[in-house]
Amino acid sequence: MNNLLMLFIFVPILSFVLLALNVLLAPKNSYEAKVSPYECGFLAIEGQTRSTFQIHFYIVAMLFLVFDLEILLLFPLAVTLYQVSTYGFVIALIFFFVLTIGFVLEIGSGAISLTDSHK
Amino acid sequence: MENILLNVLALGTLLSSLLVISSSNPVIAVIFLISVFFNAAGYLILLGVGFIGISYILLYVGAITVLFLFVIMMINIKLSDIVETGSEYTKNYPLALAIGILFIYEINNILPFSISDVALITALTDFINYINNLFLYQDHYSLVNILNTFNPSIADISITSFLQIEAIGHGLYTYGAALLIVCSIILLLAMTAPIFLSRKSKF
Numbered sequence: 001m002n003n004l005l006m007l008f009i010f011v012p013i014l015s016f017v018l019l020a021l022n023v024l025l026a027p028k029n030s031y032e033a034k035v036s037p038y039e040c041g042f043l044a045i046e047g048q049t050r051s052t053f054q055i056h057f058y059i060v061a062m063l064f065l066v067f068d069l070e071i072l073l074l075f076p077l078a079v080t081l082y083q084v085s086t087y088g089f090v091i092a093l094i095f096f097f098v099l100t101i102g103f104v105l106e107i108g109s110g111a112i113s114l115t116d117s118h119k
Numbered sequence: 120m121e122n123i124l125l126n127v128l129a130l131g132t133l134l135s136s137l138l139v140i141s142s143s144n145p146v147i148a149v150i151f152l153i154s155v156f157f158n159a160a161g162y163l164i165l166l167g168v169g170f171i172g173i174s175y176i177l178l179y180v181g182a183i184t185v186l187f188l189f190v191i192m193m194i195n196i197k198l199s200d201i202v203e204t205g206s207e208y209t210k211n212y213p214l215a216l217a218i219g220i221l222f223i224y225e226i227n228n229i230l231p232f233s234i235s236d237v238a239l240i241t242a243l244t245d246f247i248n249y250i251n252n253l254f255l256y257q258d259h260y261s262l263v264n265i266l267n268t269f270n271p272s273i274a275d276i277s278i279t280s281f282l283q284i285e286a287i288g289h290g291l292y293t294y295g296a297a298l299l300i301v302c303s304i305i306l307l308l309a310m311t312a313p314i315f316l317s318r319k320s321k322f
Contacts (some may be wrong), residue, residue, distance in 0.1 A: 053193045055317050061189055062313050065182035066306050072174050073302065076288025083285075088292035091299060098303040102310035111314040 060112050070099050125165055132158040145191045149184060156180050170284045 077084070077092050084091075106112065135154040142148045156179040163172035227244065228251065281289070291299055 050195060058186070058189050058193070059313050059317055061182065061185050063310060065178070065186070066310050068178060068182050069306060070303075072177060073291075073299065076170075076284050076291055079282070080285050080288030080292070083289060084292045087296075088288075091292050091296040095299050095303045098300070098307055099310075102307045105311060106314055109314055109318060111317065 056112055063106060063112065066102075067099075070096075125162060128158045128162040128165065132162065145196060146188070149187050149191065152187065153180055153184055156184070168283070170287055 073095070074092065077088060081089065132155055135151045135158060138151040139148050139155060142151065156175055160172045160175040160179075163169075163175060224247070227247065
């Protein structure tokens with residue numbers, strides 16, 4: 001019985017109590033225009049609401065994944081830098097440098113800019 | 120307490136994964152995929168592997184689920200096209216049954232299921248083991264060679280105590296330095312692939 005266990009028990013109970021209070025006590029007057037999703041005034045006709053998906057969103061997410069992996073591999077260095085002192089730091093510098101090459105390539109090619117700035 | 124929570128988390132993972140593959144709305148399927156990842160991460164943290172559990176939440180929920188959602192946004196799915204009813208849905212049952220039985224059979228070969236006190240199920244597993252030993256000669260290798268870390272809890276014989284992430288850091292940045300550099304080169308390749316695949320101008 002420590003603090004983390006009480007947190008794990010208390011948070012679901014609190015969220016369920018709040019949801020139950022909303023379901024039981026809130027008034028519901030729903031008609032069709034209120035329940036259907038809002039699309040800036042357009043009616044939900046297929047073809048009017050979807051535009052072309054730009055690939056830059058996916059490129060941003062995938063590059064975020066790669067850099068997230070790099071950050072994850074830097075976490076153990078952050079807690080053990082005193083013990084692995086100079087040697088470990090140089091290893092981390094080489095690791096970082098190789099990934100900085102990729103970062104420079106990404107910025108220089110303009111792969112994640114939504115507007116065409118390199119004509 | 121931890122044993123019950125392990126079983127609850129394992130059950131949550133299995134239920135969520137079943138709901139991933141059988142829900143009709145793709146976004147609801149991704150929500151249940153998030154639930155699978157959270158349950159698996161909780162299971163790993165309870166087992167004591169805290170670093171890998173937190174990395175599951177960071178990477179899987181934080182980045183890979185976002186990729187899944189982007190793919191669902193890209194593919195223009197109308198919900199009426201993918202809802203299958205009646206005989207269109209049940210035609211998949213024999214193949215699912217075959218693959219499920221094959222999977223359970225293979226896992227039973229490696230880690231035998233142990234269900235005590237239920238005579239019918241133990242008779243069935245004994246029969247399957249007997250058939251196995253007739254047709255397949257196998258040396259039962261044991262999976263019990265688990266390294267126990269020497270971690271005394273009595274204060275006067277413990278020299279020092281490291282956290283798990285500290286132990287990983289010590290090993291990764293000194294003895295595993297070559298592996299770390301190779302990993303950085305792999306990540307560099309993984310970075311250049313989307314950039315080159317999606318460029319418009321030639322450089």
